[in-house]
Amino acid sequence: xxxxxxxxxxxxxxxxxxxxxxxxxxxxxxxxxxxxxxxxxxxxxxxxxxxxxxxxxxxxxxxxxxxxxxxxxxxxxxxxxxxxxxxxxxxxxxxxxxxxxxxxxxxxxxxxxxxxxxxxxxxxxxxxxxxxxxxxxxxxxxxxxxxxxxxxxxxxxxxxxxxxxxxxxxxxxxxxxxxxxxxxxxxxxxxxxxxxxxxxxxxxxxxxxxxxxxxxxxxxxxxxxxxxxxxxxxxxxxxxxxxxxxxxxxxxxxxxxxxxxxxxxxxxxxxxxxxxxxxxxxxxxxxxxxxxxxxxxxxxxxxxxxxxxxxxxxxxxxxxxxxxxxxxxxxxxxxxxxxxxxxxxxx
Ligand code: UT7
Numbered sequence: 001x002x003x004x005x006x007x008x009x010x011x012x013x014x015x016x017x018x019x020x021x022x023x024x025x026x027x028x029x030x031x032x033x034x035x036x037x038x039x040x041x042x043x044x045x046x047x048x049x050x051x052x053x054x055x056x057x058x059x060x061x062x063x064x065x066x067x068x069x070x071x072x073x074x075x076x077x078x079x080x081x082x083x084x085x086x087x088x089x090x091x092x093x094x095x096x097x098x099x100x101x102x103x104x105x106x107x108x109x110x111x112x113x114x115x116x117x118x119x120x121x122x123x124x125x126x127x128x129x130x131x132x133x134x135x136x137x138x139x140x141x142x143x144x145x146x147x148x149x150x151x152x153x154x155x156x157x158x159x160x161x162x163x164x165x166x167x168x169x170x171x172x173x174x175x176x177x178x179x180x181x182x183x184x185x186x187x188x189x190x191x192x193x194x195x196x197x198x199x200x201x202x203x204x205x206x207x208x209x210x211x212x213x214x215x216x217x218x219x220x221x222x223x224x225x226x227x228x229x230x231x232x233x234x235x236x237x238x239x240x241x242x243x244x245x246x247x248x249x250x251x252x253x254x255x256x257x258x259x260x261x262x263x264x265x266x267x268x269x270x271x272x273x274x275x276x277x278x279x280x281x282x283x284x285x286x287x288x289x290x291x292x293x294x295x296x297x298x299x300x301x302x303x304x305x306x307x308x309x310x311x312x313x314x315x316x317x318x319x320x321x322x323x324x325x326x327x328x329x330x331x332x333x334x335x336x337x338x339x340x341x342x343x344x345x346x347x
Contacts, residue, residue, distance in 0.1 A: 282295070
């Protein structure tokens with residue numbers, strides 16, 4: 001894409017510029033960070049744990065159907081807020097910034113520490129700062145894509161210049177360990193990025209979608225009422241329905257952002273999809289005609305960490321040296337709601 005096309009796509013008044021200035025403002029990722037809880041649980045650990053309650057599974061089944069080999073489970077004292085705050089500290093250090101430099105905190109989570117206040121507010125407190133806006137985004141496994149898009153819009157609109165965008169989850173606490181079709185899939189963790197206003201791209205294009213008619217295929221229906229939990233407070237999923245929908249919408253979302261940017265799939269250096277199932281990720285890459293070695297894969301070691309999975313994978317890719325400055329990244333999420341979306345990033 002030519003610079004002219006890029007400028008047309010994201011041309012907004014700079015928040016720091018004088019009246020009438022029209023220099024383009026992008027939101028650029030200046031640092032990434034992530035953390036996994038200390039307890040690593042292999043498939044074999046889970047096989048033994050479930051067998052004690054008469055639930056049968058195997059390492060072979062889990063690896064063959066999902067690509068997952070291990071995940072991390074939070075321990076006492078580890079929450080979405082504590083994990084999210086540590087991921088944020090690491091992203092700040094990578095960006096060379098202090099928490100006090102940040103003027104927006106957006107946290108994507110479906111496993112908040114409390115009904116309220118938001119996990120973003122608790123993370124702000126953990127970081128020892130106050131005053132800047134902080135709020136949660138709830139879009140389950142698409143949450144980080146939603147949060148990044150909201151923060152991008154706020155930066156381009158001039159209401160923030162340096163944002164922390166965090167995905168943090170402790171899904172191990174929502175799992176029904178008598179349901180082998182779901183409890184082997186998920187893990188805990190957090191990832192974060194610092195997003196800064198910049199004259200350089202940046203987030204190039206994004207799309208968000210939801211279809212509430214599919215609320216029943218992946219949900220945690222329980223809620224608080226009169227001081228009690230009403231309804232099942234554990235995760236329920238129709239795996240095959242989610243699988244089919246995921247493959248279809250992820251392909252459409254990828255093409256939507258590529259079209260918006262005037263680019264083709266062969267310009268994408270790295271596909272960083274939500275890490276739910278290796279087969280879904282490989283199916284998406286094949287549809288885009290991308291070689292499988294251009295997918296950042298962490299699902300094998302992290303399992304599905306919902307809203308944390310994309311920033312975790314991004315940080316792993318950056319710190320391993322796979323992802324380099326100047327490369328084009330396709331971030332894609334899909335999850336409960338049903339929600340989905342994609343963000344095209346010039347890193
Ligand atoms: O993050 C949100 C997005 N979530 C997803 O993307 C998840 C999407 N869905 C999936 O990834 C897959 O559908 C699953 C991994 C959940 C399931 O894989 P599948 O290939 O669709 O398997 P299935 O549900 O068709 O089950 C096949 C068989 C069944 O046995 P029968 O009926 O063929 O005898 C299941 O009972 O596998 C059995 N099974 C298991 N066996 C051993 C299901 N779970 C297990 C298990 N261990 N853990």
